[in-house]
Amino acid sequence: MRILLINDDANFMHSIIPAMSEEYVVDIAMSGDEGTQMSLVNDYDIYLVSDYLQDMSGSEICRSVRQNKSGAPIVVVGKSSNGLVDCLSSGADYVCNFSTDPQLLKAQINAMIRTRHLLSNKEIVRFGPFTANLIDRVVKRGRTELALTRREYDVLIYLILNKGKIISKEELLEHVWNQGIYVFSNTVEVHIKRLRNKLITDSGNPIIKTVRGFGYTATI
Numbered sequence: 001m002r003i004l005l006i007n008d009d010a011n012f013m014h015s016i017i018p019a020m021s022e023e024y025v026v027d028i029a030m031s032g033d034e035g036t037q038m039s040l041v042n043d044y045d046i047y048l049v050s051d052y053l054q055d056m057s058g059s060e061i062c063r064s065v066r067q068n069k070s071g072a073p074i075v076v077v078g079k080s081s082n083g084l085v086d087c088l089s090s091g092a093d094y095v096c097n098f099s100t101d102p103q104l105l106k107a108q109i110n111a112m113i114r115t116r117h118l119l120s121n122k123e124i125v126r127f128g129p130f131t132a133n134l135i136d137r138v139v140k141r142g143r144t145e146l147a148l149t150r151r152e153y154d155v156l157i158y159l160i161l162n163k164g165k166i167i168s169k170e171e172l173l174e175h176v177w178n179q180g181i182y183v184f185s186n187t188v189e190v191h192i193k194r195l196r197n198k199l200i201t202d203s204g205n206p207i208i209k210t211v212r213g214f215g216y217t218a219t220i
Contacts, residue, residue: 001113001158002027002175004042006035006061007050012077012098016048019102023110023137025178032056036064043174044072046109051078051087052098058083059090066091073112075105110134113161125160127220128201132157146198151176155191156199159208159218168215192216 003024007013008031020026027042029035032053039047047065051058058076065074076087076095084095094108114122114134125132130146132139137153139146148156154176159167169188177187192208199207209219 001045047074059086062090
């Protein structure tokens with residue numbers, strides 16, 4: 001999952017980036033103008049926006065993102081109640097004070113992404129003989145935990161959250177890898193192969209199906 005953090009507060013960035021980087025690919029914009037330009041060229045899963053930037057208000061950024069037809073959740077961190085109210089009126093999904101605990105903020109973001117992908121607030125997602133704990137980031141078959149790398153987990157969960165859709169190689173690269181499309185051309189194929197070797201079902205039917213010429217889809 002890819003998140004755009006639009007903030008120029010060094011202290012806030014220092015507190016929030018470690019927590020977000022545990023589960024997300026984090027892009028950073030140090031101004032509202034830079035952030036809105038990045039929202040035009042990249043497809044983000046969620047936005048974390050400051051309402052106290054020097055060049056733009058949080059509400060202006062929210063309106064710009066929504067005008068770009070992005071339906072991704074927008075979380076705004078602010079200091080003024082009036083400003084945060086304006087952000088909600090301009091398209092923000094959730095607002096909080098800048099002093100909110102980073103782990104609490106991350107948990108709220110996780111819940112919003114699950115809701116967006118029609119998983120409500122489920123902690124456990126079942127697919128075939130497997131379960132994925134979206135809180136602990138653990139995949140099991142029965143009681144046995146599978147040894148997945150972080151990237152393998154991220155690829156699997158992105159496909160599960162987008163079940164029913166065909167996800168292209170380029171989309172996986174953009175949402176799962178920090179380097180985006182600049183990583184080696186066979187990276188996705190290698191990770192898909194490793195996942196298939198680990199996600200073996202009794203029937204032999206693959207959890208991840210290749211749609212030749214288009215991409216991959218989760219058969220759950």
